[in-house]
Amino acid sequence: MRRGLAAGNWKMNGTGASLAEIEALTAAHPDPSVDILICPPATLLARMSDAVAGGPVATGGQDCHAAVSGAHTGDISAEMLLDAGASHVIVGHSERRADHHEADADVRAKAEAAMRAGLVTVICLGESLAEREAGRTLDVIGAQLAGSLPDGLTGANAVIAYEPIWAIGTGKVPTIAQIAEVHDFIRSALVERFEGEGDKMRILYGGSVKPTNAAEIFAVANVDGALVGGASLKAADFSPIIAALEGA
Numbered sequence: 637m638r639r640g641l642a643a644g645n646w647k648m649n650g651t652g653a654s655l656a657e658i659e660a661l662t663a664a665h666p667d668p669s670v671d672i673l674i675c676p677p678a679t680l681l682a683r684m685s686d687a688v689a690g691g692p693v694a695t696g697g698q699d700c701h702a703a704v705s706g707a708h709t710g711d712i713s714a715e716m717l718l719d720a721g722a723s724h725v726i727v728g729h730s731e732r733r734a735d736h737h738e739a740d741a742d743v744r745a746k747a748e749a750a751m752r753a754g755l756v757t758v759i760c761l762g763e764s765l766a767e768r769e770a771g772r773t774l775d776v777i778g779a780q781l782a783g784s785l786p787d788g789l790t791g792a793n794a795v796i797a798y799e800p801i802w803a804i805g806t807g808k809v810p811t812i813a814q815i816a817e818v819h820d821f822i823r824s825a826l827v828e829r830f831e832g833e834g835d836k837m838r839i840l841y842g843g844s845v846k847p848t849n850a851a852e853i854f855a856v857a858n859v860d861g862a863l864v865g866g867a868s869l870k871a872a873d874f875s876p877i878i879a880a881l882e883g884a
């Protein structure tokens with residue numbers, strides 16, 4: 637049985653005042669039956685990690701550079717995230733794939749960097765609307781899985797997040813059948829490639845997850861949690877999503 641994971645990706649949102657949301661979240665879930673992860677902007681990571689230390693909320697970065705250190709202005713290494721208190725890092729988010737021209741090989745190198753540093757890597761995959769409408773969803777996901785996932789992933793060091801690009805921040809959510817199809821496809825690919833570990837890796841759904849739709853999404857086989865954007869910013873929104881996962 638895979639333990640649920642409720643992950644929040646704050647993207648480019650949040651300042652010191654937002655730490656109050658984490659205090660509220662921790663107070664609301666002192667002993668959760670699922671794992672809780674918040675990935676704040678890098679500027680908040682160390683402060684948030686200090687604030688949640690010893691409690692049930694883990695913290696993560698939203699991206700990392702593939703190298704340990706060097707002349708890469710504005711970038712952050714996996715080792716630096718670890719040093720700031722992170723246990724996880726998101727790699728390959730579609731906003732980075734698009735805005736920073738990250739290809740599958742780049743995502744794979746970042747996932748390898750996360751493994752090297754001892755971080756759990758949350759590797760994001762997802763098709764565009766044009767790809768879905770052309771009936772290419774599973775081909776695209778298959779290619780991303782083959783190209784973005786390094787060898788050596790395990791249930792302990794990797795999480796896969798399926799985030800259809802057209803569902804991110806749009807309020808549009810795939811049907812339950814569409815979510816089930818892709819999650820089953822990802823599970824089969826993981827089981828085939830990562831012998832003995834593929835069935836232990838958690839697969840999150842991401843894209844317009846809200847308190848109102850979380851329970852039906854979490855009821856889908858092979859959905860082990862969610863990667864939540866907008867609805868993770870406020871404890872009042874994220875808390876019922878965590879509760880829905882606990883009840884799944």
Ligand SMILES: O=C(CO)COP(=O)(O)O
Nearest residue numbers: 645804805843844865866
């Ligand atoms: O991109 C996402 C999480 O990484 C999803 O964002 P929203 O939940 O805001 O749609």
